[in-house]
Amino acid sequence: MTYYVAREGSKLWKRVLGETKVELQLLGEKWKLLLVGVILQYIHGLAARGVHYLHRPGPILQDVGFILLPELGKERAYISETVFSFMFFSFVLWTFHPFIYQSKRFYTVLLWRRVLAFLVASQFLRIITFYSTQLPGPNYHCREGSKLARLPRPDNILEVLLLNFPRGVIYGCGDLIFSSHMIFTLVFVLTYQKYGSRRFIKQVAWLIAIIQSLLIIASRKHYTVDVVVAWYTVNLIVFFVDKKLPEMPDRSTGTSPPLLPISAKDKDSKSKEEQLKLLNGNSLDTSDRRPRTQVNGKHLEDSNPVNGDATMNGT
Structure with a gap:
């Protein structure tokens, strides 16, 4: 048992x-x-921090x-954050499974490059949207009477740049x-x-996305329109951005071309193998599989050894 584990x-x-x-x-x-x-x-986080300075609390808008x-x-607002955290960390762990499992379909670096492209495109549109119109926040700390609903003027630039993280x-x-929660979830x-x-x-992932949507609304973290817009916007962004990006090689087939350039050492070893084949009289063309017969140190192609002997004897 110990030997097997080792x-x-x-x-x-x-x-x-x-x-x-x-x-x-690949990362290099x-x-x-x-x-x-x-x-x-x-x-994106900096922009979200900046719009907080513009936020003005008010009556909660009518929402279906x-x-x-x-x-x-x-007291139960943590439920939606728990579901989101589960989704987030599960996805992150899955993207690194090629390091452990033998069966794999993608390279982690290439996958995250694709994911970041989806996120950036979605967040760019999000920044434009929430700076265009500021709605009174429905969350508890954004309502009238809350000290956190309005941010005081920052004392220095670091207070803004560090996001008060x-x-x-x-x-x-x-x-x-x-x-933003739905952007990450849907991507x-x-x-x-x-x-x-x-x-x-x-x-299960799609079911969690639906549950996450309902929990966000029930927690009053967003209006329903925020979630609905995220559903069709993110899906459209992923669809169009995915079409523009080069397709990733499928590693599960085992026939994908090498992504990394061949090193000089590999090239030298390959050229040496070709030279040895030439010295041994082997053709480099693997499709040339015709039988060869050696007579007195010479190779005869497509010939019969009996006929060759007869010809040499003059008969």
Whole structure:
């Protein structure tokens, strides 16, 4: 039993090291695009922080979702965040499964480059939308009478740039249309829908997305319109952006071309193999499979050895 565990552990470690080497080489090529995506995530947070300074609390707008769904209340507002956190971290862990599992369909670096492209496009439209019109926030800390509903004038630029993390991120107001939680949820679900392999998990993911939508409204974190707009906007963005991006190679087939350039060492070894084949009299064309007969040190193609001997004897 101990030997089996040690052997499997050794295989797993070699697999992790091999995958890490490949992913690091890809990261060395694609790091600029990934860095831009991460920086734009920060800019999105900065924009959400900025609109909080413009937020003015007021009466909660009439909303069909608020009428149909009972209010969870402050003490149960954590439920929607728990569901979102489960979805978020489950997706992140899944994107790194190629490091462990032998069966894999994608490269982690390339997948995250695609995910960040979806997120950035969605968040860009979101920033334009919530700066165009500021609605009175329905969340408890955004209502009239709350000290957090309006932000005082910042004392210095660092107070804005640092986003007052994490308090400023959790207790934001004004960034309503459309829901950022639903952007992440739908992008993750749509990505797994395309690159995931378990049908049951795909169905569960869509169910969680629907439940998440209802919980956001029931928690009064967003108006119903914020969630509805997110559903069709994110789906359209993912559809069109996905068409523009180059398709990722499918690693499950084992026939995808190598993404990384061949090193000089590999090229040298390949050329040496070709030279050895030439010296041994083997054709480099693998389609040339005709039988050859050697007579007195010469190769005769498509010939009969008996006829060859007869010809040499003059008969």
